[in-house]
Amino acid sequence: MPPVSSSRxxxxxxxxxxxxxxxxxxxxxxxxxxxxxxLFDELASPRRRREWCAGRLAAHDxxxxxxxxxxxxxxxxxxxxxxxxxxxxxxxxxxAARARQYRVAISHGRRLAGAVVGPAHHGCFHLGLDIIxxxxxxxxxxxxxxxxxxxxxxxxKQRGPREVYRVAWGAREAIAKATRTGMFAxxxxxxxLADLTETTAEVELQGGIRVSHMxxxxxxxxxxxxxxxxAFAWANRTARVAPSDCAHARESDAPGATSPGGAGSKEPxx
Ligand SMILES: CC(C)(COP(=O)(O)OP(=O)(O)OC[C@H]1O[C@@H](n2cnc3c(N)ncnc32)[C@H](O)[C@@H]1OP(=O)(O)O)[C@@H](O)C(=O)NCCC(=O)NCCS
Numbered sequence: 001m002p003p004v005s006s007s008r009x010x011x012x013x014x015x016x017x018x019x020x021x022x023x024x025x026x027x028x029x030x031x032x033x034x035x036x037x038x039l040f041d042e043l044a045s046p047r048r049r050r051e052w053c054a055g056r057l058a059a060h061d062x063x064x065x066x067x068x069x070x071x072x073x074x075x076x077x078x079x080x081x082x083x084x085x086x087x088x089x090x091x092x093x094x095x096a097a098r099a100r101q102y103r104v105a106i107s108h109g110r111r112l113a114g115a116v117v118g119p120a121h122h123g124c125f126h127l128g129l130d131i132i133x134x135x136x137x138x139x140x141x142x143x144x145x146x147x148x149x150x151x152x153x154x155x156x157k158q159r160g161p162r163e164v165y166r167v168a169w170g171a172r173e174a175i176a177k178a179t180r181t182g183m184f185a186x187x188x189x190x191x192x193l194a195d196l197t198e199t200t201a202e203v204e205l206q207g208g209i210r211v212s213h214m215x216x217x218x219x220x221x222x223x224x225x226x227x228x229x230x231a232f233a234w235a236n237r238t239a240r241v242a243p244s245d246c247a248h249a250r251e252s253d254a255p256g257a258t259s260p261g262g263a264g265s266k267e268p269x270x
Contacts, residue, residue, distance in 0.1 A: 019059070035084060100120065125228060133219075134218075
């Protein structure tokens, strides 16, 4: 993969597109759709505004690449991205139907924001994505006994935590997003790697979860998860806290809140 100059898009699985945007290159929110612009205007910190905007623009790239056309990416009560018709558009175009036919997930690292989009009808998969920076390796290594399984730790010793722990963590985050259950209610306690190849990972669960990973030239790891309807329902039944009980509260979204710390301070799972 050539360096991510400002944006890059590729196909993860048939019909499923992934796009990356370099956060520092996204200074101008004028490409946001009107409804997105209203959400953007509520964000307080400059860092949060840039990453939020970069995530939306990456999602726009992925929507076009997946054939979904222009749609707005709003958010639900938990903070999960939600597709909606653009406020203005072609009256002949049934944008509400298009919004129902696709799914989206977003992540931001220190330098890159990314999004994955795929059709909801294509095997009925729910999608998740996570970006893990090289700076996260030390922290994940310090946390290894608390978060990783004996198999993952043994694999980490064999192949190195840089290769193993980032995918193991990213799989948990991506599956947390795909299932909409969040990290703590389900993924942290139930997701464990069972196998890891150069580009895929298997998790120790009933079937219905696919994980793919790749590395950028700047050594960010991008993990994508696709979760079947059955696995989605199982995860939501198993989740310790009902997702609907989780109020959406990304602190940095609150007016007046300070930046999450800007480049260099993003916590894995934070
Ligand atoms: C939600 C969570 C997985 C996000 O991961 P993160 O490492 O903090 O941040 P990332 O940059 O990788 O991803 C952030 C994006 O995830 C998406 N997201 C947020 N909450 C989400 C959820 N519940 N489900 C799916 N996606 C979600 C958003 O698109 C967000 O970006 P945006 O606000 O700019 O649109 C993680 O913060 C988490 O699980 N926190 C625990 C709180 C919790 O359990 N919340 C859910 C309760 S039901």
